[in-house]
Amino acid sequence: MGVSTEPMVHMTGVQKWFGDLHVLQDIDFDVAPGEVVVVIGPSGSGKSTLCRAINRLEPINEGDISIDGVPLPEEGKALARLRAEVGMVFQSFNLFSHKTVLENVTLGPIKVLGQRKGEAEQRARELLDRVGVGSQAGKLPAQLSGGQQQRVAIARALAMDPKVMLFDEPTSALDPEMIKEVLDTMVDLAKGGMTMVVVTHEMGFARTAADRVVFMADGRIVEENTPDEFFTNPQSDRAKDFLGKILKH
Numbered sequence: 001m002g003v004s005t006e007p008m009v010h011m012t013g014v015q016k017w018f019g020d021l022h023v024l025q026d027i028d029f030d031v032a033p034g035e036v037v038v039v040i041g042p043s044g045s046g047k048s049t050l051c052r053a054i055n056r057l058e059p060i061n062e063g064d065i066s067i068d069g070v071p072l073p074e075e076g077k078a079l080a081r082l083r084a085e086v087g088m089v090f091q092s093f094n095l096f097s098h099k100t101v102l103e104n105v106t107l108g109p110i111k112v113l114g115q116r117k118g119e120a121e122q123r124a125r126e127l128l129d130r131v132g133v134g135s136q137a138g139k140l141p142a143q144l145s146g147g148q149q150q151r152v153a154i155a156r157a158l159a160m161d162p163k164v165m166l167f168d169e170p171t172s173a174l175d176p177e178m179i180k181e182v183l184d185t186m187v188d189l190a191k192g193g194m195t196m197v198v199v200t201h202e203m204g205f206a207r208t209a210a211d212r213v214v215f216m217a218d219g220r221i222v223e224e225n226t227p228d229e230f231f232t233n234p235q236s237d238r239a240k241d242f243l244g245k246i247l248k249h
């Protein structure tokens with residue numbers, strides 16, 4: 001973890017309703033530079049909504065959000081600019097199906113960051129190599145396995161030089177044999193010092209790669225702790241109940 005006192009992600013007093021459903025309740029959530037936070041909890045507890053709210057992909061009703069000390073405006077060009085500093089990886093890859101792997105990775109740097117094509121392609125090839133799919137650069141996404149597509153999605157996010165990476169259930173759509181290759185890529189990123197917020201059901205990743213586990217239930221952060229403490233000594237009944245259920249499987 002870095003020594004800077006300024007959090008990379010700072011959320012305070014965040015409230016979010018879907019109709020009558022209070023999905024984010026009084027959320028105060030900070031992530032330090034270089035910190036890896038894994039968000040876990042029962043289905044419907046608000047984990048994805050929290051993750052998506054960090055860059056206002058999910059609008060919130062109340063509260064403030066800053067990235068690296070800069071408040072995120074609610075809309076407009078300034079929001080788009082700050083949002084580009086937050087990489088996002090989704091369950092469903094979201095690659096452009098008619099573009100090659102290389103084009104998927106260079107598109108943002110060329111269009112948003114104004115990089116020259118040659119420069120963007122060189123960087124994209126480095127990133128694709130880094131996540132282990134360098135040989136797939138000329139293919140279309142559909143020609144790749146799910147695990148490879150997700151690693152392309154990670155390379156695409158990294159190409160924007162993000163300050164923080166958000167992962168919303170990045171392995172949930174993958175066949176079991178492909179989960180490990182994506183998690184290994186994420187572990188490498190974590191070891192490289194990337195600031196990460198990861199919503200996942202992969203408890204092995206939470207135990208081994210997280211600096212902190214945040215447990216949510218009913219739209220609230222119920223408790224948070226180091227993985228060692230959380231998994232061996234959960235404090236709340238909700239967390240005990242949750243761990244009892246998932247660790248049985």
Ligand SMILES: Nc1ncnc2c1ncn2[C@@H]1O[C@H](COP(=O)(O)OP(=O)(O)OP(=O)(O)O)[C@@H](O)[C@H]1O
Nearest residue numbers: 018019021023041042043044045046047048049050
């Ligand atoms: N667009 C939406 N409109 C209405 N309700 C929604 C919407 N998106 C999510 N919800 C509801 O908000 C609550 C929180 O959803 P969220 O997806 O954040 O939960 P989660 O903890 O990520 O669940 P899971 O582990 O099943 O993905 C759930 O009750 C869900 O049904």
